[in-house]
Amino acid sequence: MSVQGSRLDPWRESYAERTAGMTASEIRALFAVASRPEVVSLAGGMPYLPALPMDAVAETVQHLIATQGMTALQYGSGQGHPDLREHILEVMALEGIEAHADDVVVTTGSQQALDLVTRVFIDPGDVILAEAPSYVGALGVFSSYQAEVVHVASDDEGLVPAALEERITALEAAGKRIKLLYSVPNFHNPAGTTLALERRPQILEICQRHHILVLEDNPYGLLGFDRDPWPAMRSLSEEGVVYLGSFSKTFAPGLRVGWAVAPHAVREKLVLASESAILCPSNLAQMSISTYLSNNDWRGQIKVYRELYRERRDAMLGALESLLPEATWTHPDGGFYVWLTLPEGLDAKAMLPRAVTERVAFVPGTAFFADGSGAQHMRLSYCYPESDRIREGVRRLAGVIRAELEVRETFEPGTSARPSDRGVQFPGPEQP
């Protein structure tokens, strides 16, 4: 008789090579911790659903099933329901995208779109370029397909075009096959920054010249606080961009509905890949969203979300300003996240156990790099906790940071208590 935990895995010799790249993310373990009610979670990226008109949603879905249940509960199209694909065109028009419903592939959340694009383009060893830092969920997908992720330096205005060009040149000289540039241009996860308008055509031009497909991941684009949405990169290039959208942040994530817009031939491959992966996305989820968009003021609902998140962003920035002079951080004008840079020498991951003891959670910066860098950073989310809780969370976090600094001062006097002089310039992988 063997103990469960020590039992050998009889299939350990049978796994595919790609499983070496499938490891539990740092966010995953945190979900368990962050769900305890006494913890102020600045870790998750959950939208604040109490802002939704829940009774109206409930009635929408009830009516849908009662009147169109034979379709809503049946198998559907692999590419996605035609009605929803039409609605998606309206949503994307807000960011200047002109497309045809035939260019849209509906997916099980935009995470599945990330999976499908990677599946269609990446052989083991192919290079994917990504911002530094980059979205942890995308890094997980890329790793599971054995891609080599190479980060490109990013600053307050997003990806730096000159750094992109330089990086591509070096990789090409080394004989690497660069397939994709993965970018979150608006209200970046985790950086909180937005790619400057004038950089967008520059980046597209560089990628076009080097025949690199741009994977534009845009879940937050409609959640800007102070202005109308900027034109998506897809609005500037039809053939050079695969665009990913999502209803998870503008409506609700529990339906798992996202989409991809791709050049014609790529779209065909994405549909085949999706049929292989899931047969078809849920008709019930798709038709629920179509019906909601038809019968409700969805633009008004997005405005409700924007104002809510702006207030919380203000609460977080105000609390950081007054409580954490030792650190620096980004100033997002949309989305869910602030990227915080700790005083020189501090390690966010090493601080996490103490932070949880003090009832506050965050995501350590290393989660957002494929190469182990990012230790001096953390991602703070202001999307889910209410403003008072955000301030309390930052207060607890400031206490943890101060305690870490005191420990450091005791053992290594004279080395800390000042933010990195790099400010909010993010480390590329070439930096320590």
Add this chain to the structure above:
Amino acid sequence: MSVQGSRLDPWRESYAERTAGMTASEIRALFAVASRPEVVSLAGGMPYLPALPMDAVAETVQHLIATQGMTALQYGSGQGHPDLREHILEVMALEGIEAHADDVVVTTGSQQALDLVTRVFIDPGDVILAEAPSYVGALGVFSSYQAEVVHVASDDEGLVPAALEERITALEAAGKRIKLLYSVPNFHNPAGTTLALERRPQILEICQRHHILVLEDNPYGLLGFDRDPWPAMRSLSEEGVVYLGSFSKTFAPGLRVGWAVAPHAVREKLVLASESAILCPSNLAQMSISTYLSNNDWRGQIKVYRELYRERRDAMLGALESLLPEATWTHPDGGFYVWLTLPEGLDAKAMLPRAVTERVAFVPGTAFFADGSGAQHMRLSYCYPESDRIREGVRRLAGVIRAELEVRETFEPGTSARPSDRGVQFPGPEQP
């Protein structure tokens, strides 16, 4: 200016090698044809949803969103909602499976479970053994991961153990790496047969001896017409089987909810793979099913489906008996499908255009083989059309077959008009 259709794909050099294995299935093109109302479709595998208590389902979901919307519409667990995993244990207990909720991974339909298992185990060139014929959707997944599918001869009682042993021995002698045996033991899609009870432990023993994991795909197990469900292979082996289940046939496919039960270490890898693929399955879909199972007589509903499909099976077998003496076919005692063998020399795929002109559709047998065999066969579904339509469909099909035979008799006199003397013995890949 170039015409859309003739435009070159600018990304044609960029696709991953695996895309060579992603091709449109024969079922896919058929879905468009079969949806025209004048066509009797004996092609699709859609459950007959009018048998569901649609108003009760609508109210269940309405109440769920109104009272638990904050959870139902939010992100959930990558492994699946704990309540649903508990309910799944009750469902599987009907087939003798003892498991723990921690062993269950909820997926976006059991198609996603097929994808995840293949992703976790298959490197390009690895061998997957499968019945002859085998489920077209599984063959598509296997091909997209560049597996080599090797069919094993099957007869009226399912997979033939001696043929399995022989095939494994030959493959091992050729230095092949055999990872999985894929089997649909109950009411097989497309064969309509059920793996004999006494063969189940024999097959498990053979696979265990050769260290091959059994992938038991069981969407139809509870839809037997004349008896209680037989024990699943998973009930005989906890460590040697990954079991796949689905609510698509016993409840409704539009929610896209299936599951896998796997040995502990394999389950951990499946959860990581699923988080990478979709982050998490839909809480709304999962909680809708949980609530439905809690508040409704789901066993009674399955009985309603069983009786409905039994009546349609009888209609189809009766019509075949009286209208198609030239052919042979299987006699399913559950599930959705009859596997029909044409008179020697006829080719089901070649007949399909004429059949569609005559307003009847089926799936050609070649769809169910990875190696191009199966031309003399077709799959007929009795799940969706009502009995009168089934009889009319078989009448039209008989007309098409007779016309084909007449053409054949005219050009090659004396060669046809008798069923294959192999009867319902299915061809293995070694046969012409």
